[in-house]
Amino acid sequence: MAASLAKGYPGISFVEKKTMSWDAAGELSSRSIDLGFSHFLPDADGIVAQRLGEIELAIAAPEIWRDRVADLDLKGLASFPWVWISDHCPMNKVLSGLFDEIGEEPVKAVVVDQESAWASCPRSRWRASPDAYGIFLVRNLEKTLTLHLLSLECRAEEPMIMTMVNLTRKVWA
Structure with a gap:
């Protein structure tokens, strides 16, 4: 462009x-x-x-986790490690609201301060990037920003x- x-x-x-x-x-x-x-x-x-x-929101996970998370509900997904976003990020409010609704606290493996850091964290630290293993859509959240x-x-x-x-x-x- x-x-x-x-x-x-x-x-x-x-x-x-x-x-x-x-x-x-x-x-x-x-x-x-x-x-x-x-x-x-x-x-x-x-x-x-x-x-x-509107930007549609979804939960994605590394392809190597597909067999473990593909059929889980939100309660099950809460037990997996999350790259979480700071309280100031609008996505945080959406995710926090979803987990509050079901009474679960997700496992926050790391909290980052910015969307760009959030996106790069898996690539640099956990080698779970699309180019390393692939990412798949776990579920559409039916929420938008x-x-x-x-x-x-x-x-x-x-x-x-x-x-x-x-x-x-x-x-x-």
């Missing part, structure tokens, strides 16, 4: 900066970023949030911001 955008829009460049959703409004306000993605609606004046879409595109209201009419917002919305359409 970035290569085709560079050809069609030579004045725009995309830089991926991994941060947490709650940091996006501050980064926008300080003008460290032009746009931000967030699973939270910020409580900040001057920030415009546009709903991009909403993704929002954030921008500064005062910059909404800037041609670069308008172009970036329109391009991002096209990708998510």
